[in-house]
Amino acid sequence: MGVPVCKHGEVIEKEVRSTISTRYRSVTKAINREFWDITSDTQHSFYVGSYGRGTAIDTSDLDILVELPEREYGRYDVIKGNGQSRLLQAVRNAILTTYPRSDIRADGQVVKINFSDGIQFEILPAFRNWDETYKYPDTNMGGNWRSTNPKAEQDAMKKKNSSSDGLLYDTCKHIRRIRDEHFKSYHLSGIVIDSFVYAAMGNWRWLSDGESSTSEWGDYERTLLDYLNQHSGQFFPLCLTAPGSGQSIDTSDSMICLRKVLQYMAE
Structure with missing residues (x-):
């Protein structure tokens, strides 16, 4: 006997969704304060990955795209020796000001935050292109830029x-x-x-x-x-x-x- 799909069989509990929202806003505020010099906890970010596509369950990682000012792209693109890695470190340091005791590390294309309750956030810093796609840093193979279109x-x-x-x-x-x-x-x-x-x-x-x-x-x-x-x-x-x-x-x-x-x- 197989295991058929259930109608509305997976719903993330309200308490978990509330925790996710609070942390999302805290991370967004930390990035905006550091890179945009504003205190908004909603601007320049949105959910991507399974949470953004509507397919997450309670064990899914939370992916957030944070848009950075174009001037930051120019600043890190000219750095020789993997400027992409340095950009991820700058994002990591900004988040550490809000979560100094959490396990936060740069990993490939994202900054990962491992919270003590098992919830993991992955933060993707990106720059918006004219066509509504985004370019983001990839620290592998010496560093380069990749493109994504999550919306x-x-x-x-x-x-x-x-x-x-x-x-x-x-x-x-x-x-x-x-x-x-x-x-x-x-x-x-x-x-x-x-x-x-x-x-x-x-x-x-x-x-x-x-x-x-x-x-x-x-x-x-x-x-x-x-x-x-x-x-x-x-x-x-x-x-x-x-x-x-x-x-x-x-x-x-x-x-x-x-x-x-x-x-x-x-x-």
Whole structure:
């Protein structure tokens, strides 16, 4: 017997959401004070990652994009010897003024905050481009700049979730829960989950009150597994692009876990 997707089966508790909001505002205020010389706790930042896309569960990391002034890009871009790393350190130091006792470290493209209650924040400093995309620092390979378009991804996910009467979000959360409870030793990234479900679910949706369906129990879950089997194999990986932005997604280290989760759901 498989484990089917549940309607509205994952809801983050109100107390946890309140804690997340308080910390989000505190981090935003610290960044604004340091880089914008203002005390706003909401300007120049927004949720990204699974929380921003509406697919987070209570074990998900919290990702926040903090927009920095363009002058800071020019300042760190000209530094020889990984100016991107120095930018992350400057963001880290700003956050330390608010959370001096927390475990805060720069890691690749983000600043990670590990709170004692197990909640982890990942802060992505970024600069807005003219087309509403963002460039952000990557400290790997000597340092460079990468591009992201989280708002386009959020808009696309929200639109498809609406047309599926909530099935998109419910499926993404269901997969995260199975991953965390049964396959925790494997890696499966949130963007792979969301991009896969967005592509694989087709026109499936939750039924409205009074509607009936000819589909049998488990058909939807088997549809997802069939999509994976048809679009990937032993010698060729699953090709995915992020919803809305169309950016290519690296699935190489998530394939084993994704297959295990889908098999657990369908078989």
